[in-house]
Amino acid sequence: MEEGAPAVRRWEDPAVRKWEDPAIRRWEDLDTDILVKIFLSFDVLQLTLGIANVFNSCELGSNPPYIAIYRCPQLRRLVMPAWNRIKKDVICKAIRTWRCLESLTMPSIADPPYLIEEIALNCKNFSELKVIGPFDVLFASTIAKFLPNLKVLGLRCSMIVKDALMLILDDLPNLEVLNISHCLLLPPSMPEKIIKKLDKIILQKAAPREFLTCTEHSCIMCQRT
Structure with missing residues (x-):
């Protein structure tokens, strides 16, 4: 890294996470029922192709069709x-x-x-x-x-x-x-x-x-x- 360049800190770094606003909830903290309602707002093609990349921090979001397709x-x-x-x-x-x-x-x-x-x-x-x-x-x-x-x-x-x-x-x-x-x-x-x-x-x-x-x-x- 060049001298004087700003350090890149990842969100997982505890030094970064300590500044997190406690009022803001993370995807992985959401209740399952809330996640299901979010998934149901998308059509099946979106669920199959792209949404996993959006919710990749959430365990349930890594395979959203498994959750949502049952409820259509x-x-x-x-x-x-x-x-x-x-x-x-x-x-x-x-x-x-x-x-x-x-x-x-x-x-x-x-x-x-x-x-x-x-x-x-x-x-x-x-x-x-x-x-x-x-x-x-x-x-x-x-x-x-x-x-x-x-x-x-x-x-x-x-x-x-x-x-x-x-x-x-x-x-x-x-x-x-x-x-x-x-x-x-x-x-x-x-x-x-x-x-x-x-x-x-x-x-x-x-x-x-x-x-x-x-x-x-x-x-x-x-x-x-």
């Missing part, structure tokens, strides 16, 4: 861009309170049955699912088994195994909208290759629905892959 019983639409920080039992317990949930946007997960079955058991009005990432036969068969009345399925910018797509087209008779825009369609036997053009069978099966897709010749994004 009227939640209808949920976007979960990250799944790795949420345990299975936590998200399942939350879903049991989301009786009104209608739409979920989520990344692909390795074990979809535990989640999809929980949605089927507890969210009777659920009608829209959007998945980002690899979409295989296990995911497709799980949806067909537990959510046969699904209305909208979005797989935009995902990697889809062809057999999974065929299963969706065959086993979801109530599906009204299927979005596979900017997707990579992979043959089951040669996953390192990409199917550049949808065949007639796929197009015929998709015909009764609103089928959103793009072609290599008209889509700039797909031309880059």
